[in-house]
Amino acid sequence: MIRFDILTLFPSIFDGFLSESILKNAIESGKLTVQLHNMRDWAIGKHSNMDDRPFGGGPGMVLKVDCIVPCIESVREMFVETGRLIMLSPQGRHYDQKLAEEFAAEKRLILLCGRYEGIDERVVELLEPEEISIGDYILNGGEVAAMVLIESVMRLLPGVLGDLDSNKFDSFSSGNRLLDCAQYTRPREFRGLSAPDVLLNGNHAEIAQWRTENSLQRTKLRRPDLLYEIDQID
Numbered sequence: 001m002i003r004f005d006i007l008t009l010f011p012s013i014f015d016g017f018l019s020e021s022i023l024k025n026a027i028e029s030g031k032l033t034v035q036l037h038n039m040r041d042w043a044i045g046k047h048s049n050m051d052d053r054p055f056g057g058g059p060g061m062v063l064k065v066d067c068i069v070p071c072i073e074s075v076r077e078m079f080v081e082t083g084r085l086i087m088l089s090p091q092g093r094h095y096d097q098k099l100a101e102e103f104a105a106e107k108r109l110i111l112l113c114g115r116y117e118g119i120d121e122r123v124v125e126l127l128e129p130e131e132i133s134i135g136d137y138i139l140n141g142g143e144v145a146a147m148v149l150i151e152s153v154m155r156l157l158p159g160v161l162g163d164l165d166s167n168k169f170d171s172f173s174s175g176n177r178l179l180d181c182a183q184y185t186r187p188r189e190f191r192g193l194s195a196p197d198v199l200l201n202g203n204h205a206e207i208a209q210w211r212t213e214n215s216l217q218r219t220k221l222r223r224p225d226l227l228y229e230i231d232q233i234d
């Protein structure tokens, strides 16, 4: 059971995401909870502003430290576990499957979604969040990045995926470390292309061997860097 607290200016972005498919079932069966917090509830001043113009000039707006810090502090106190505070940021540590596995072992993750030009740096100085990036590109806000974290962590929680083993062979996972093998399903033939015979012969040892070889082949072709990493670890 893991609890996510999402701090966002746009909670309704998560509506469809949380109410469909595997994630919806996982929430309904109590495998995880997702609490959305509208950071505007912590806005202060006559005009209830969450953001202000950057000191030194320049374009855009910056999320205010005197709103964000109290917001994080009060959300932290809403649950017994303090949890890990994660700030979604393009300047953070690159997110990967290894980190998803680490997060899946936590009881609580608090995800801070930035917007506009970002968040006043004093939030980082005061609360020392872990800054996490989902890649070297710029999004409008941290919400999509938060969804990436939630979905990748959720898949790893016991009992969430129907088939117990279905994440074990996923690409990048610690049980595999190679890219997943190619997958086929019916029809056996389509426009002159056949699925490999070995997958239909019922011989489990041969199927397992084919899959391992196929995984290795694909990894060599598409991500030779992963093989280099395995060499370094082993």
Ligand SMILES: C[S@@+](CC[C@H](N)C(=O)[O-])C[C@H]1O[C@@H](n2cnc3c(N)ncnc32)[C@H](O)[C@@H]1O
Binding pocket: 087, 088, 089, 090, 091, 112, 113, 114, 115, 116, 117, 118, 119, 132, 133, 134, 135, 136, 137, 138, 139, 140, 141, 142, 143, 145
């Ligand atoms: C428009 S971005 C601000 C970018 C900032 N001016 C910079 O260049 O580093 C607004 C917010 O979107 C989120 N964000 C944007 N790209 C992201 C990424 N690649 N990974 C994680 N969060 C991201 C962060 O929360 C960020 O504070």
